[in-house]
Amino acid sequence: MEPAQLNAAVMNIVNTSRVLVQFMLNQNLQNQVRRRRRLQHGDKSDEDMDTEFSQTAGPSALEIMVLMGQVLSMERRFWARETSTDWWDHIVFQVWDDSQWLRNFRMRKGTFMKLCDLLSPALKHQNTKMRVALTVEKRVAIALWKLATPDSYQSVGNQFGVGKSTVGAAVMQVAKAITELLLPKIVTLGNVHVIVDGFAAMGFPNCGGVIDGTHIPILAPDHQGSQYINRKGYISMVLQALVDHKGRFTNINVG
Incomplete structure (x- = not known):
């Protein structure tokens, strides 16, 4: 509700x-x-x-x-508003091809389904007497759509037939599940010797990774907001990432 x-x-x-x-x-x-x-x-x-x-x-x-x-x-x-989920249930999930999935969700449908399987232990909810719980696939799709597009919470909610607070909750739940279940498995240092050899073959000897950072715009926190103003004058969080010779993340840090 x-x-x-x-x-x-x-x-x-x-x-x-x-x-x-x-x-x-x-x-x-x-x-x-x-x-x-x-x-x-x-x-x-x-x-x-x-x-x-x-x-x-x-x-x-x-x-x-x-x-x-x-x-x-x-x-x-x-007291409940009627909403429509036809767009997700009958168009996106059943009709869209891989090119449409890649353009809108930044991944193909097969990758999406694999991601849902991996996150299912943390995202699968039980139905209640008041309502049917969102499926894992729909919860992940809502989060990916919000992260991949500049759409507002209200707009995403209208797309999927849910309230904007449900969109916010889905984004946080999926992000938390990814951090707890996938981050320790996916983002690892890997075999350093293989990485060094890979960079050497590309013309960069004795290199163990490529590091860079980016500023992610955020809303001003309620307290100490001035501490989040970056050198370009807007409020952001800093993301630092390290990748190997194949472009795979081996370390990330947000702060």
Whole structure:
């Protein structure tokens, strides 16, 4: 559930409970006033008034609980927005060829499926009574699309039929899974002698790697934002990378 939807659902429940409680209090107050007036005029005996009061004294605590239970068990369709996933389910996943995958996701579909298999232990979620969990493939696709394009979270969410907060969560979950599951396996120093020989064959003797860095633009942190201003005047994080003779990462550092 999106945060805004959750807040709306909670507020509806709170407002409903307030209405029920206020209704009960008003009924009790009206009955008490009516009873005093009739007693003053001697219209009925105390026993008759007690009987009438018990029959018209508003909802009981049990009735209030039953009504609140009905509110809490409302079906999800009353507060959830309907979204479409046809573009992902029936076009991208089934129709696109490798060239389209490579152009949009920076990898072919076969590589994408292999990546999903490797990340599945960390990204596979269970369905709940409220909703069906996103598949691993869709979660990875959302993250890759956001990382490979300049689209906003809202735009990516519209593409895949999810909320923008879901897009943000998918990006963080996939990045964390890659760091925990793939980084120790993929980014390794490798065989130094093979790397040195590879560079020597290219005309660079006694070379163990090629190193470079880049600035990744970020939003200003809430505190100490001035410390992230680079020499070109904008706020960024520095990425340093080392690659071997085949262009494979052997070491990365972000800070």
